[in-house]
Amino acid sequence: MRRHTLVAVLLAGVMLVAGCGTYPVDPQGTLEKVRGGTLRVGASPNGDWVRISGQDTLGTDAVQGSEAELVRQFAQTLGADVEWTIGTEQVLAEELKHGGLDLVIGGLDDKTPWSTHAGLTRPYAESRDGRGSLHKHIMLVPMGENAFLLELDAFLKSAAAQA
């Protein structure tokens, strides 16, 4: 009898899920907040991926590089403004973990130690370093914000397809 109850509960759960409109959903609602609002991005300088040009670190055009460009395009698809924060990986990862940022870039790859603080996008690009080892590049997003992550994954995929 207990088994039958369990099955009923589980089936009800599955049907509840199937009935939901937007899927997956962000527990903290990141995607909804960003859409038409502000995308808070942390940038850590690293090679051609993220460059900080000029003295004006608060200016919107100060952050350059291929990843910065991708982020601007992504924000555009969501109708959002980008608010940059420049810092070291550690400072930015901490900030991301505690909800102060929506996205962190810095030429990071899928071996990043900050996977304890953040979720990783799918690798969207590859590069080889001077020693010949392969790096699969990713960006950091808040943990568990799966709708936002899926949106970004889809964007990076289509951007890579166009490039």
Next chain:
Amino acid sequence: MSAPGSGTDVRFGHTQLPQEQQDALRKAKKYEWITIGFLAASTALVFGVLGNSQAMKAAWVEDVLSFLPPIAFLFATRVIRRHPSEDHPYGYHRAVGIAHVVAAVALTVMGAYLIVDSAIGLLSAEHPTIGGFNFFGQTIWLGWLMITAMVLTAGPPIWLGRVKMKLAEKLHDKVLYADADMNKADWMTALAAAVGVAGIGIGWWWADYAAALVISGSILHDGVRNTRAAVSALMDKRAMTYDDDAPHPLGRQLDTYLCGLPWAETAKSRIRDEGHVFHVESFVVPARGTMPTLDQIEAAREACVAMDWKVQDMVIVPVAELPSEFLPGPTPGGEH
């Protein structure tokens, strides 16, 4: 005691298996190989879509652990074919029990580990991150793939479990029973993992850990139950039915037969379950204090052996009175 049988094919030690058990053993081996094949496919499939879900991780670990009972069974059925030797006068039947303990302890340890791991995840409120994957140029949510994998792997074990359960009864094999029992409950694990992932999808990050706790709880439960059964079997607990549900009826049958012999006043047996076969020591008090002839004893022994294939290694000891220190229970001085 008994001359090594002149028969041909399948035997456990020096016990020649009847046709029905031979067929059951052949089938059991076949289905254990099918189980291993299925598990190889399902662990590979689930590993491919693990992602960051704790529930998926727990389900995968359970899949990997499910390899142990079939391997233990196939290994043990090989070892126990050996004849008893000078060094191993009781034969190699205990190989079954040892395989059972090893598999059960592995289940217990992993179950406990996963409970702690899942509880830490839940308490530290680590939100499981599941992103997209590339599906023919489309980016879709990896969670769908996880749910699909779980639903696909839920069905076959139920069927395997049902088939193996019947064979376990015929063979009186507790490893096979434990394996079949786990298989039969496996669909709940798969469904729990699917619901956990679906929960992540609607923003309930904790659903994943809740599902993982349910799954690891069931692994631990299996482990503890099996460890208990396997250890008490190795401790020479009285022979039980294949599912440890009741004392094996054979004990009563033997005693009833022996008591009914014209030359016997009373009789009581002590039975050890060696894994498949029983080792039986029957103490018989002769009527009117007159020793039975060797022929009478031998005839009684043969009649007992003919009663069930599990009885082969049996001794009949004529005694002046039933030794209560060897035969606890209804006789005085025994424990319960």
